[in-house]
Amino acid sequence: MEKELSNVKSTYTVLDLFKTPVMCKTACCTMLVWFSTSFAYYGLATDLQGFGVDIYLIQVIFGAVDIPAKFVGILSLSYMGRRFTQGASLILAGSIVIINNFVPHDLTTLRTSLAVVGKGCLANAFSCCYLYSGELYPTVVRQTAMGLVTTMARLGAMIAPVVKMIGDSVSFLPMVIYGGMALFTGTLTFLLRETLNTPLPDTIEDVEGSG
Known part of the structure; x- marks a missing residue:
């Protein structure tokens, strides 16, 4: 009870991370994981016209691949762990x-197939980010941390189209x-700890002790 009361009385900021x-x-x-996941996801999505396939068809395929990707992600998260899946x-x-x-x-068919698989992997990584990050942080700073990492994801999404412009000079460099x-x-x-079947940490001390 004393531990819980001390946590209630304490205030935490983003600096505590x-x-x-x-x-x-x-x-x-x-x-970095959130930044690069969003960065690569939107970078790949902005290059739809580069696969030599009808842009509307590839948009449908890119959207549909998220469904099986997320089902595979659920199985992997449950049986192989968060760290491995991410x-x-x-x-x-x-x-x-x-x-x-x-x-x-x-070789448009091969390029499109590879791009779709890559997009599915990134969709899976995105889903894993939300679950895994929330389990890594203690209760006292969990929402602060999630706000920080999702901000990094938005930053990645903003920078991705800018990097795409480099392709005007060096075509292969953006990808x-x-x-x-x-x-x-x-x-x-793989530097992070595994959180599958482990209790959520409540305090920063709990995280340091499990590190």
Whole structure:
């Protein structure tokens, strides 16, 4: 009861996310994960006309792939864990985006198929972000942290079209950047702790103790 009362009396700010080692690592990693997921997701979505397929058809396919992707995500989150699902989704998406960038343009079916799989992986990663990030942070700063990481996602969405403009000078560079960011942060995810079947932390001390 004394512990609960002390938590109620304390006030926390966004700075508390960076004052202790484990919290700082968690905050930095999740910020980058949210940024790159949104960055790659919207970067891929803005290049629909580059696949040589009817733009309306590819829009329908890109939207429909989210449904099976999220079902696969549910199974993976439940049985393989949050960290693996988050990291594997980003690494797979990043790899596909980079590989697809160097597939000949006349192979439209292959390029479209790879792009759809990559988009599905990013949709899965996005769904995982919400669940995984919420479980990583303690109750006292959970909403503050979620506000911070979702802001990073919006920042990624804003920067993605700007990076796309680089393609006017170097055609392959935007997709390499999108895929490279996803690969990097997917690897970074494995620095975080697994939260499957573990109790949610209530205080910053709980997170530091489990770090």
